[in-house]
Amino acid sequence: MAQRITKNSDREVHVVSDATGFLNVNGGAAVNAANANGDGTLTGLSLKKVVHSAANGTWTVSRGGNTISVLVGSGDVEYDTMGLSWVSGGDEQANVVFTLSAGAGTIAIRLGKIT
Numbered sequence: 001m002a003q004r005i006t007k008n009s010d011r012e013v014h015v016v017s018d019a020t021g022f023l024n025v026n027g028g029a030a031v032n033a034a035n036a037n038g039d040g041t042l043t044g045l046s047l048k049k050v051v052h053s054a055a056n057g058t059w060t061v062s063r064g065g066n067t068i069s070v071l072v073g074s075g076d077v078e079y080d081t082m083g084l085s086w087v088s089g090g091d092e093q094a095n096v097v098f099t100l101s102a103g104a105g106t107i108a109i110r111l112g113k114i115t
Contacts, residue, residue, distance in 0.1 A: 001106075008037040013045070015096075016108045023096040023111070034113065044092030044114040050107065051076040057103030064094030071107075080112075 003021035007014040013034045015023050026041055027033025035042050052059045053074040061069045068091075069077060092114060098107050 003032065005032070005036070006108075008034070010037075010039060011113055012048075013111050013113060014108065015111075016106070017098065018100075018104070018106045020099045022098070023109070025093060025095055034111065039113065039115065042113055042115055045096065046080070046092060046112040046114060047096065047109070048080040048112050049076065049078050049110040052105065052107045054100065054105030055103045057101050057105055059105060059107050060099045060101065061107075061109070062097045062099070063091040066091060066094075 001018045003015060003017035003019065005013060005015050013023065022032055024030055024033045025045055026035050028035060034045055047068065050061060050069065050071065052071045054072065059071040060067060061071070071077070096109065096111065098109065
């Protein structure tokens with residue numbers, strides 16, 4: 001499967017992957033760009049929800065060199081429901097990086113677009 005963007009609307013972008021990857025905030029026509037649907041320049045992305053599974057490994061989600069989550073096993077984290085959408089401290093403009101360490105796994109990430 002590798003990485004693919006499964007939804008890219010004017011309000012949200014969804015990415016699914018079974019390998020380490022990233023989502024570029026303002027890549028335009030570049031690979032893995034959140035604004036590839038013609039949004040123009042985004043001022044950021046808010047991390048809203050992550051659904052994950054990792055057999056014998058972990059997923060690490062990071063932004064701007066800062067680790068947001070280390071996810072073990074299977075589950076989901078709804079950051080927006082908890083009142084956390086990870087849009088402060090400059091991280092909202094950083095690319096979203098997800099790293100699978102060992103084993104096999106899948107991750108799905110829902111992000112809100114900030115214009």
